[in-house]
Amino acid sequence: MDLFINKLYIWSRSQKNRNLLIQFFFLIFISLFIYYLFTKAILLDMTLSHFDSRAGFGISHTFIIDYTSNDSRWVSYFTGVINTIRVCIVAILFATLLGTIMGVARLSKNILFSTISYLYVEILRNTPLLIQIIFWQIIFLKLPRISEALTFGNTVVISNRGIILPNASPSDNGNIWITIIIIAVILSLIVSYIINKKEDLDGKNIKLFNFKFNGNMLSILLFFTITITTYFILQKPFNLDLPSLYQNNKGTFVQSGGFEFTPEFGAILFALVMYTGTFITEIVRGSIQSLSKGQTEAAQALGLSNYQTMTLIVLPQALRSIIPPLTNQYLNLTKNSSLSVVIAYPELFMISRTIMNNSGRALPVFFLILITYLSLSLVISIFMNVINRRVTKIGT
Amino acid sequence: MTKYKLILLVLSVISFTIFIACTSDTETVTEEASTQTLKTVQDRGTLKCGVNDNLTGFGVLTSGGTFEGFDIDYCKAVAAAILGDASKVEYIPLTASARFEALSSGEIDMLVRNTTWTASRDRDLGNDFTAPTFYDGQGMMVYADSGYKTIEDMDGATVCVLQGTTTELNLDDRFTSVGLNYTPLTFETNDPLQAAFEERRCDGWTTDKSGLASKRAEFPASAGGPESLVVLAETLSKEPLGPLTRDNDSKFYDVVQWVVFGLIQAEESGITSANVASMAANPTDPGMARLLGVAFGDGKVADFNFGVDPTFIQHAIAAVGNYGEIYERHLTPLGLTRSGSLNALWTNGGLIYAPPFR
Numbered sequence: 001m002d003l004f005i006n007k008l009y010i011w012s013r014s015q016k017n018r019n020l021l022i023q024f025f026f027l028i029f030i031s032l033f034i035y036y037l038f039t040k041a042i043l044l045d046m047t048l049s050h051f052d053s054r055a056g057f058g059i060s061h062t063f064i065i066d067y068t069s070n071d072s073r074w075v076s077y078f079t080g081v082i083n084t085i086r087v088c089i090v091a092i093l094f095a096t097l098l099g100t101i102m103g104v105a106r107l108s109k110n111i112l113f114s115t116i117s118y119l120y121v122e123i124l125r126n127t128p129l130l131i132q133i134i135f136w137q138i139i140f141l142k143l144p145r146i147s148e149a150l151t152f153g154n155t156v157v158i159s160n161r162g163i164i165l166p167n168a169s170p171s172d173n174g175n176i177w178i179t180i181i182i183i184a185v186i187l188s189l190i191v192s193y194i195i196n197k198k199e200d201l202d203g204k205n206i207k208l209f210n211f212k213f214n215g216n217m218l219s220i221l222l223f224f225t226i227t228i229t230t231y232f233i234l235q236k237p238f239n240l241d242l243p244s245l246y247q248n249n250k251g252t253f254v255q256s257g258g259f260e261f262t263p264e265f266g267a268i269l270f271a272l273v274m275y276t277g278t279f280i281t282e283i284v285r286g287s288i289q290s291l292s293k294g295q296t297e298a299a300q301a302l303g304l305s306n307y308q309t310m311t312l313i314v315l316p317q318a319l320r321s322i323i324p325p326l327t328n329q330y331l332n333l334t335k336n337s338s339l340s341v342v343i344a345y346p347e348l349f350m351i352s353r354t355i356m357n358n359s360g361r362a363l364p365v366f367f368l369i370l371i372t373y374l375s376l377s378l379v380i381s382i383f384m385n386v387i388n389r390r391v392t393k394i395g396t
Numbered sequence: 397m398t399k400y401k402l403i404l405l406v407l408s409v410i411s412f413t414i415f416i417a418c419t420s421d422t423e424t425v426t427e428e429a430s431t432q433t434l435k436t437v438q439d440r441g442t443l444k445c446g447v448n449d450n451l452t453g454f455g456v457l458t459s460g461g462t463f464e465g466f467d468i469d470y471c472k473a474v475a476a477a478i479l480g481d482a483s484k485v486e487y488i489p490l491t492a493s494a495r496f497e498a499l500s501s502g503e504i505d506m507l508v509r510n511t512t513w514t515a516s517r518d519r520d521l522g523n524d525f526t527a528p529t530f531y532d533g534q535g536m537m538v539y540a541d542s543g544y545k546t547i548e549d550m551d552g553a554t555v556c557v558l559q560g561t562t563t564e565l566n567l568d569d570r571f572t573s574v575g576l577n578y579t580p581l582t583f584e585t586n587d588p589l590q591a592a593f594e595e596r597r598c599d600g601w602t603t604d605k606s607g608l609a610s611k612r613a614e615f616p617a618s619a620g621g622p623e624s625l626v627v628l629a630e631t632l633s634k635e636p637l638g639p640l641t642r643d644n645d646s647k648f649y650d651v652v653q654w655v656v657f658g659l660i661q662a663e664e665s666g667i668t669s670a671n672v673a674s675m676a677a678n679p680t681d682p683g684m685a686r687l688l689g690v691a692f693g694d695g696k697v698a699d700f701n702f703g704v705d706p707t708f709i710q711h712a713i714a715a716v717g718n719y720g721e722i723y724e725r726h727l728t729p730l731g732l733t734r735s736g737s738l739n740a741l742w743t744n745g746g747l748i749y750a751p752p753f754r
C-alpha cells in the first residue's frame with residue numbers, strides 16, 4: 001500500500017500529470033452535465049412521429065411542391081425548406097452582383113459613384129436587418145391596392161398583392177421536353193469536350209464543308225439541331241399562363257394565374273440583398289486595394305482600357321482573397337433568412353414554429369430546424385470551397 | 397503529505413457521486429413545488445399571471461403602464477381571493493406561441509390570455525382548464541365595400557391570420573371543406589398583420605369574434621375607421637376562453653375554478669362590489685352566507701377547505717365585482733352585446749352557470 005501511495009505521489013509531482021488529472025475531472029463534470037440533460041430529454045417524446053399526421057394549415061407561398069393542407073407535416077416542412085432555399089439562392093446571386101458593382105464603384109474616380117457607394121454601405125450596414133425587412137415590407141405594401149392595380153395589357157399586373165408576370169406552365173409533353181433538353185445539354189458538353197481535346201492534340205480545327213469548326217461551335221449547333229427537331233415533333237414545350245385580374249360577382253377584385261412576386265418574398269429578398277451587399281462591397285473593395293498598384297499600372301502601360309483592366313487583371317486576382325470572406329457572408333445570409341418570420345414569408349423556421357405549436361412538441365422540432373440549417377450551411381461551405389480551390393489555381 | 401493528496405482524490409470522487417445524487421434530489425423538490433402552486437403563491441406573496449398586453453377589452457397595457465381588461469380582472473380576483481389584495485399580481489405579457497411553455501416551465505402560475513379550451517391543450521400540453529369565462533367563436537372581418545356576406549363568397553381571397561393559434565387550423569377546415577381557394581398570410585404578431593390588412597394586402601382578417609370587435613373598435617380613421625369594416629355573421633368555430641393552470645395541481649386549480657364560479661354565482665344572487673360588504677354583514681339567505689364565507693344568523697361558517705380564507709369569494713367580489721360587472725366594464729364598450737348571447741346568465745338563456753356552493 002505504501003508503495004502505491006509513494007508511486008502516486010511521485011506521479012502527482014509532475015505538472016503534466018496534474019494537468020491531466022484536472023482535465024480528467026473536468027471531463028467527468030461535462031459528461032455528467034450532458035448525462036443530466038440527456039435524462040431530462042429522454043422523458044420527452046423526442047421522435048418526429050407526429051410529422052406523419054395531417055398538417056391542417058395553409059401555406060401562402062408554395063414552390064415546386066404542390067402543397068395542400070391535407071398533406072402531412074413533413075410535406076409542409078419541406079415546402080418551408082424550399083422557400084428558404086429559394087429566397088437564399090436568389091438573394092446570394094443579387095447580393096454578389098450588387099456588392100461587386102458597389103465595391104468597384106467605391107474605388108471609382110467618379111465622385112458621384114463613390115459617394116453613392118459610400119452612403120449605401122454606411123447607411124445599410126449600420127442599421128438592424130430586422131428593421132430593414134419591415135421597412136421593405138411597408139414599401140411593398142404601398143404599391144397600388146388591387147382595386148387600382150396597374151395592368152400592362154394582359155401580361156403584367158402590379159398591386160400590393162404582388163407583381164404578377166406571365167408564367168410558363170409545362171404542356172402535356174413537358175416532361176419529355178425536359179428530358180430531351182437535359183440529354184441535349186449533356187451530349188453537347190461531351191461533344192465539345194472530345195472535339196476540343198482532339199483539336200488541341202492535332203493543333204488544327206475540324207473542317208466541314210469548307211467551314212472551320214471548333215468544339216464549342218459544334219456543340220451549340222448540335223444542341224439547337226436537337227431542340228428544333230423536337231419542336232417540330234412535339235410542338236410547344238409549355239403553355240403561357242397569363243395573369244388575370246377580374247371582379248367577382250361581389251364586385252371585389254380577384255387575381256389568378258401567372259408567376260407571383262409577392263411583397264413578402266420581395267421584402268425579405270430586398271432586405272437580404274441590400275444588407276449582405278454592403279458587406280460584400282467592403283470585401284470587394286478591400287481585396288482590390290490589397291492588390292499591388294503595379295498590376296493596374298502594368299495593365300495601363302499595355303494600353304488596356306479601364307474596363308479591361310478591371311475585368312481581366314484586377315478582379316480575377318482579387319477573387320482569391322474575396323472568396324473566403326464571401327463564404328461567411330453567404331452563410332450569414334442563409335441564417336438571416338429566418339428573420340422573415342415577422343413579415344409572413346413562410347420559410348422553414350416559420351412553418352416549424354407552426355408545427356411546434358400545433359403538436360406542442362418543441363424540442364425535437366428544434367433539433368430538426370438546427371440540423372436543416374446546419375446542412376444548408378455545410379452545402380454552401382463545400383460549394384464555396386470547391387470554387388476557392390479552382391480560383392487559387394489561377395495564375396499558378 | 398502523500399496522505400493529503402490521496403484524501404483529496406477520494407474526496408473529489410465522493411463529491412461527484414454526491415453531485416449525481418443531488419441532481420436527482422433537486423428534481424423531486426422542484427416537481428413537488430410545481431404541484432403546490434397555491435402554497436408557492438402564498439409564500440411568495442404575489443400571483444404571477446400570464447396575460448395578453450395587446451387586446452383591447454381582454455388584456456391591454458395602457459399608456460399609464462397598468463394592465464386592464466376582462467382577463468386581467470380574473471388575475472386580480474384570484475390574487476384577492478388567495479392573498480387578500482388585488483394589487484399583488486405580477487403580470488407577464490405573453491405571445492400566443494409562448495404562452496403554454498411559460499405555464500409548463502413554471503414562469504407563471506396561471507394563464508388568462510384569451511386561450512381556447514381544446515382537447516390537445518388540456519391533455520397533450522399538460523394544462524388544466526378551469527372553466528370558461530367567455531364563450532367566443534371565430535369570426536371573419538372584411539371591408540364593407542368588398543361585398544362579402546358569407547365565407548362562401550370568398551373564393552380566391554387572401555386571409556390574414558395569426559400563427560400558432562387554433563384559428564389558423566379552423567380557417568383551413570372551413571375553406572377546404574367547401575372546396576374554396578384561399579391564401580393564408582400567417583403573421584407572428586398583430587401589428588404587422590394590421591398593417592397588411594390596412595393596406596388591403598388581405599381581404600379578410602380572422603380571429604376570435606371578441607378580438608375582431610376589439611380591433612374593429614380601435615381601427616384608425618386614416619384607414620377608414622370602424623364603419624368601413626364588417627364582421628361576418630358566421631361563426632367558424634367554438635372558442636370557450638378561460639383561465640388555465642398546470643396539470644396535477646388540484647388545490648390551486650380548485651381555487652381558481654371556484655373564484656370563476658363564485659363571481660358568476662354573485663351575479664345570480666345579486667351581489668355586487670358595491671353591496672358585498674353589507675351583504676356579508678347581513679346575508680339574506682344561507683346560500684349567500686356560504687358563498688361569502690360568513691355565518692348565517694347564529695349558525696357556523698361553512699368552510700369548504702380550499703386552503704384559503706373562507707371569505708375568499710368576498711374578497712374577489714370586492715376587488716373586481718361580479719361577472720356582470722366585469723363584462724359591463726370591459727366588453728360592452730367593444731360592442732359585444734351580452735343579452736341573447738352565449739355569455740348571458742343561464743337564467744337569461746345563456747351558458748354562464750355556476751355549480752352550487754354547498
